[in-house]
Amino acid sequence: MTTTNGQAPFLSVNMYLGETKEYKEELAMLIEETLKQRIVGMKNEKGVYITPAFPKLLYVLEEDNVKPDSKYYYLTKLAAACTAKRMVPDYISEKIMKQLKIDKNGNGNCYPCMGCRSFLTPYVDKFGKPKYYGRFNQGVVTINLVDAALSSDKDMDKFWKILDERLELCHRALQIRHKRLSKVTSDVAPILWQYGAHARLKKGEPITPLLHGGYSTISLGYAGLYECVKYMTGNSHTDGGVGKEFGLKVMQILNDKCQKWKEEEDIDYSVYGTPIESTTYKFAKCLKDRFGVIKGITDRDYITNSYHIPVFEEIDAFEKLRIESEFQRLSPGGAISYVETANLSNNVDSVLAVIEFIYDNIMYAELNTKSDYCQVCGYDGEILIDENLEWYCPNCGNRDHSKLNVARRTCGYIGTNFWNKGRTQEIKERVIHLDNKDADL
Numbered sequence: 001m002t003t004t005n006g007q008a009p010f011l012s013v014n015m016y017l018g019e020t021k022e023y024k025e026e027l028a029m030l031i032e033e034t035l036k037q038r039i040v041g042m043k044n045e046k047g048v049y050i051t052p053a054f055p056k057l058l059y060v061l062e063e064d065n066v067k068p069d070s071k072y073y074y075l076t077k078l079a080a081a082c083t084a085k086r087m088v089p090d091y092i093s094e095k096i097m098k099q100l101k102i103d104k105n106g107n108g109n110c111y112p113c114m115g116c117r118s119f120l121t122p123y124v125d126k127f128g129k130p131k132y133y134g135r136f137n138q139g140v141v142t143i144n145l146v147d148a149a150l151s152s153d154k155d156m157d158k159f160w161k162i163l164d165e166r167l168e169l170c171h172r173a174l175q176i177r178h179k180r181l182s183k184v185t186s187d188v189a190p191i192l193w194q195y196g197a198h199a200r201l202k203k204g205e206p207i208t209p210l211l212h213g214g215y216s217t218i219s220l221g222y223a224g225l226y227e228c229v230k231y232m233t234g235n236s237h238t239d240g241g242v243g244k245e246f247g248l249k250v251m252q253i254l255n256d257k258c259q260k261w262k263e264e265e266d267i268d269y270s271v272y273g274t275p276i277e278s279t280t281y282k283f284a285k286c287l288k289d290r291f292g293v294i295k296g297i298t299d300r301d302y303i304t305n306s307y308h309i310p311v312f313e314e315i316d317a318f319e320k321l322r323i324e325s326e327f328q329r330l331s332p333g334g335a336i337s338y339v340e341t342a343n344l345s346n347n348v349d350s351v352l353a354v355i356e357f358i359y360d361n362i363m364y365a366e367l368n369t370k371s372d373y374c375q376v377c378g379y380d381g382e383i384l385i386d387e388n389l390e391w392y393c394p395n396c397g398n399r400d401h402s403k404l405n406v407a408r409r410t411c412g413y414i415g416t417n418f419w420n421k422g423r424t425q426e427i428k429e430r431v432i433h434l435d436n437k438d439a440d441l
Helices: 024-039 073-086 094-100 145-152 156-182 225-233 242-265 279-291 317-328 346-359 421-428
Strands: 012-015 056-061 091-093 136-144 216-223 268-273 337-340 364-368
Touching: 012 024, 012 145, 024 073, 024 094, 024 279, 056 073, 056 346, 073 091, 073 346, 091 094, 091 346, 094 346, 136 145, 136 156, 136 279, 145 156, 145 216, 145 225, 156 216, 156 242, 216 242, 216 279, 225 242, 242 268, 279 421, 317 337, 317 346, 346 364
Parallel strands: 012 056, 056 091, 136 216, 216 268, 337 364
Antiparallel strands: 091 364
């Protein structure tokens, strides 16, 4: 569970029964044990079992495990219990992913993301076989959609012109990243380029061929779709009308640009919902400096992540996932959706209901449960945030960060350190999408 320098390993463990036929029973045993160990948790410095941030766990939903009468449903029930207790695993729908990730052979593919949300584009090697493990991403540059909207002063024609200009600026920045990588030789990182992690190149050989033809990807990130839509139309992109249509049009333009650049340069550009971890606060501050405080747009210390429905909008879990699934399809380079829940440790059936909905409706999603601990009094419920954005134990009032264990998923990853002002406000304003009652489909 730790690396050689004593830190948690920054990696993901993919649990996908469909990856093997010969060793499926053995794989099921490994998945079962992994989930059981994560439910227990890891001991902190006080010897108390808490929620570890890493490794991140990914669980693939498939025909063999998603229905109560399926052979490996017992693993999904265990995964649901783990989610209720420890906030992981996150869920990939094999069904939806195979609909979206079609390779040039016409076959759908299912594979894990890199990091918290970055998905490679479909790729077939020279032998006609799909390849995902061992490939890589060249980097990301993110457009602040809120800035583009505010710069237009609600003039639609001006907005599309500014958006086009900003996208070309992002393109230039991505080309700079690509050109710097094109000068790299395999000697820079032998494990990656010579010993097989990414390739088996000769000494001194450039990595340039791996940057073209789809072997690697490069990402156009975006942030603040909600605020962009709200400012330009007056509506949320959940309205089912003008707001939603405008939001989808913006997303389609991002995809059209990536397709154009790809055709011109033979580089796999793809649209990526940037996590904007601490950058959510930075973007918000810059927007206030440039445009002042605009109600509903710049009056918070954060902007909304990617295509997400804003954290403060009242909506139930199933409707949120249904709406966001339409936008997730237009974020092929990386995206994740989540629902915020109450403590569901004693209500695993509700988790299972959401899991089954994920399988039928959205490619990649997660549930944000609560998993905290106060070292002073032993309270293991939810640690709260006051009006001054300070964390405290509701049982004993402890405010000492060094004696509070707080775990929140902030951008796809679970964070166990405390966050900046903007991210803390975002966490505080999250509404519950699924309460502690039976889930009702």
